[in-house]
Amino acid sequence: MNKIQEHWDMEIRPGSNLFDLHLKDLWHYRDLLLLLVRRDFVSFYKQTIFGPLWFFIQPIFTTIIFTFVFSKMAGISTEGIPPPLFYLTGTVAWNYFADCLTKTSTVFKDNATIFGKVYFPRLIMPLSIVISNLVKFGVQFLLFIILLIWYLVKGEPVHSNMYILLFPFIVFFMALLGLGLGLIVTALTTKYRDLAFLVTFGVQLMMYATPVIYPLSAAPAKYARVIALNPLSGLIETFRYGFLGSGRFYAGYFWYSVIVSVLIFFIGLIVFNKVEKNFVDTV
Amino acid sequence: MAIAIKTENLSKAYQLGEFTTGTLSQDIERMWFRLRGKEDPFLKIGETNDRSVKGTSNMVWSLKDIDFEIEQGEAVGIIGRNGAGKSTLLKILSRVTSPTTGSIKVKGRIASLLEVGTGFHPELTGRENIFLNGAILGMRKAEIKRKFDEIVDFSGVERYVDTPVKRYSSGMYVRLAFAVAAYLETEILIVDEVLAVGDAEFQKKCLGKMSDVSKGEGRTILFVSHNMAAVSALCTRSILLKHGTIEETGKVEDVIKKYLSSKKVDTGGMKIFDGTEPERFGERRCAIWESIVLTNQDGLVTDNFLMGEKLKIELNLEVFKPSDDFEIGVAIGNLQEVYTHYLVSPWEGFTSLSHKGKTAVEVELPVVNLFPGSYLINIWICVQGAYYDDAIHNAINFKVVEGKVNQHDTYFERFSKNTQVFTPSHWKIK
Numbered sequence: 079m080n081k082i083q084e085h086w087d088m089e090i091r092p093g094s095n096l097f098d099l100h101l102k103d104l105w106h107y108r109d110l111l112l113l114l115v116r117r118d119f120v121s122f123y124k125q126t127i128f129g130p131l132w133f134f135i136q137p138i139f140t141t142i143i144f145t146f147v148f149s150k151m152a153g154i155s156t157e158g159i160p161p162p163l164f165y166l167t168g169t170v171a172w173n174y175f176a177d178c179l180t181k182t183s184t185v186f187k188d189n190a191t192i193f194g195k196v197y198f199p200r201l202i203m204p205l206s207i208v209i210s211n212l213v214k215f216g217v218q219f220l221l222f223i224i225l226l227i228w229y230l231v232k233g234e235p236v237h238s239n240m241y242i243l244l245f246p247f248i249v250f251f252m253a254l255l256g257l258g259l260g261l262i263v264t265a266l267t268t269k270y271r272d273l274a275f276l277v278t279f280g281v282q283l284m285m286y287a288t289p290v291i292y293p294l295s296a297a298p299a300k301y302a303r304v305i306a307l308n309p310l311s312g313l314i315e316t317f318r319y320g321f322l323g324s325g326r327f328y329a330g331y332f333w334y335s336v337i338v339s340v341l342i343f344f345i346g347l348i349v350f351n352k353v354e355k356n357f358v359d360t361v
Numbered sequence: 362m363a364i365a366i367k368t369e370n371l372s373k374a375y376q377l378g379e380f381t382t383g384t385l386s387q388d389i390e391r392m393w394f395r396l397r398g399k400e401d402p403f404l405k406i407g408e409t410n411d412r413s414v415k416g417t418s419n420m421v422w423s424l425k426d427i428d429f430e431i432e433q434g435e436a437v438g439i440i441g442r443n444g445a446g447k448s449t450l451l452k453i454l455s456r457v458t459s460p461t462t463g464s465i466k467v468k469g470r471i472a473s474l475l476e477v478g479t480g481f482h483p484e485l486t487g488r489e490n491i492f493l494n495g496a497i498l499g500m501r502k503a504e505i506k507r508k509f510d511e512i513v514d515f516s517g518v519e520r521y522v523d524t525p526v527k528r529y530s531s532g533m534y535v536r537l538a539f540a541v542a543a544y545l546e547t548e549i550l551i552v553d554e555v556l557a558v559g560d561a562e563f564q565k566k567c568l569g570k571m572s573d574v575s576k577g578e579g580r581t582i583l584f585v586s587h588n589m590a591a592v593s594a595l596c597t598r599s600i601l602l603k604h605g606t607i608e609e610t611g612k613v614e615d616v617i618k619k620y621l622s623s624k625k626v627d628t629g630g631m632k633i634f635d636g637t638e639p640e641r642f643g644e645r646r647c648a649i650w651e652s653i654v655l656t657n658q659d660g661l662v663t664d665n666f667l668m669g670e671k672l673k674i675e676l677n678l679e680v681f682k683p684s685d686d687f688e689i690g691v692a693i694g695n696l697q698e699v700y701t702h703y704l705v706s707p708w709e710g711f712t713s714l715s716h717k718g719k720t721a722v723e724v725e726l727p728v729v730n731l732f733p734g735s736y737l738i739n740i741w742i743c744v745q746g747a748y749y750d751d752a753i754h755n756a757i758n759f760k761v762v763e764g765k766v767n768q769h770d771t772y773f774e775r776f777s778k779n780t781q782v783f784t785p786s787h788w789k790i791k
Contacts (some may be wrong), residue, residue: 196480196498274589355458358458359375
């Protein structure tokens with residue numbers, strides 16, 4: 079028998095290694111990633127008068143409502159921070175996570191027609207969503223910075239500190255967590271649609287289990303433990319501590335969040351990778 | 362010659378029926394079997410994919426043990442009736458889905474065109490969409506930039522390149538979309554019936570471009586089509602699929618001949634009558650039906666029509682006894698044999714077939730006003746007042762897909778149980 083090993087550029091087989099994430103492919107399609115981000119951004123404000131200004135509207139109104147309901151009516155502590163600033167911090171950070179999660183959790187469903195017609199590394203889509211949302215987050219973050227400076231100039235008791243340097247990492251781990259959860263959900267929704275309903279509803283509920291509208295210190299001791307189990311708590315608390323100097327830095331919670339985020343991200347990657355090959359047949 | 366694509370025992374199973382009920386328990390059961398290293402119990406029953414025969418299991422092999430090799434620079438046409446597994450094969454080759462068993466080995470980059478304009482965003486301009494679509498098809502940005510002018514030139518929509526594509530006519534949209542695909546530089550190109558779009562002139566241009574690609578540039582092409590003329594013009598070799606297995610491979614002429622001659626073949630808008638039709642009546646003394654061909658307004662032979670489009674029926678017959686007193690009839694009805702249209706030649710003043718021998722009669726339905734769905738055609742010929750001379754029940758089937766009948770949004774599914782015909786009407790306040 080002729081035993082010369084022939085060279086093939088690609089082999090299409092039924093199953094694949096769980097940990098083969100097609101990173102080389104992903105790199106080849108990096109231009110697509112950027113073009114998709116551009117598409118999301120451009121198509122968002124086409125035919126609008128205010129364009130990207132619309133990114134401001136939602137956090138501003140949420141902040142106003144939160145200030146009114148939770149601070150004025152319910153009287154929940156904001157640890158001495160001016161309530162609008164306190165709620166805007168939480169809202170902006172929370173929104174980024176929530177958008178990453180909800181948008182990536184429908185990737186397979188939303189892109190079924192494209193995925194059914196052409197191959198490109200499926201991971202490009204959720205990645206582009208995370209980056210698109212980062213643009214949106216950036217714009218909203220600007221709003222936050224403006225408000226922060228305004229209060230600093232006014233001489234309100236806002237004390238930004240060294241932990242501000244953790245900011246890029248906090249955003250990164252929030253993205254990882256949102257993406258990871260989103261990937262898991264989207265992979266499962268290809269077969270069990272029920273999860274899609276759970277996500278929109280669950281994200282709303284989850285906000286109340288995260289110190290967004292209240293500081294961790296204001297939670298009763300027996301609930302504080304449960305709230306700290308939520309990997310977002312450590313991130314959002316640190317975020318607020320760095321910029322506003324409210325509360326304190328919970329090192330344990332922070333590291334817990336980091337580890338859980340990374341773990342969930344990898345689980346998400348593997349599950350997503352497993353499903354992407356055949357989802358076209360079931361979705 | 363080196364081999365570009367090689368498949369070994371390629372198979373793909375699909376689950377039929379509803380997915381929701383019992384999936385979770387079935388999944389757990391399958392996982393349990395796999396964990397113990399046993400064969401998947403739901404895959405055991407190997408049934409070929411014949412949709413007209415009711416099977417015993419709800420797993421079906423859409424492709425079963427496909428083995429073939431394609432050499433570099435070859436243009437291969439894949440043909441077969443609907444449901445033979447052509448699309449499944451293309452989907453696996455283009456990595457949209459993966460095989461159940463077996464493998465495909467490939468040398469070189471593959472680009473697949475299962476559809477033109479995948480990922481086009483209506484709000485973006487032509488320019489932006491060229492880049493986006495090109496990137497989706499696997500091109501790098503620099504590559505697209507280099508070919509940008511050629512792409513625009515080929516598409517012929519230069520003036521509109523900075524206009525959002527939602528304002529394009531459907532023809533312009535398709536031209537632009539195909540142009541992007543035409544400039545892909547992969548070694549292997551997989552093309553599904555994308556040529557069935559655009560006007561006749563543009564189709565010719567596309568065919569020409571594809572033939573340049575395979576003959577001029579030495580790239581490998583896999584082409585799936587119902588259009589036999591296009592397949593034979595473009596391809597040198599052909600693979601005929603039937604019920605998910607390879608029925609025949611070889612030179613394109615031989616395979617097409619085999620395909621067309623096999624009985625009960627659904628050739629997509631064309632049927633040759635050989636006397637074995639199950640429901641055929643009449644003595645055939647004055648004339649005999651030979652074939653029926655359905656064409657759309659672009660002159661393409663097809664069994665798929667858009668609502669609002671023209672439908673031409675070409676009836677080929679042989680006249681034995683010329684007469685000025687013929688009645689030719691065409692009845693159109695749904696598959697439950699509820700008839701919606703009777704086209705009877707004397708009503709339109711057409712009664713004369715004065716030449717002995719082969720004659721072609723064309724009937725034109727100016728507007729397809731049928732609701733989306735499947736329809737059948739009965740044809741008959743007789744001398745007026747006499748019994749059918751030759752009548753064929755269910756001579757051919759065709760499909761109608763939703764299309765624009767006016768400038769408004771229409772929706773028909775809600776009513777299609779009750780009726781099948783759209784009639785235009787005028788509404789106003791009086």
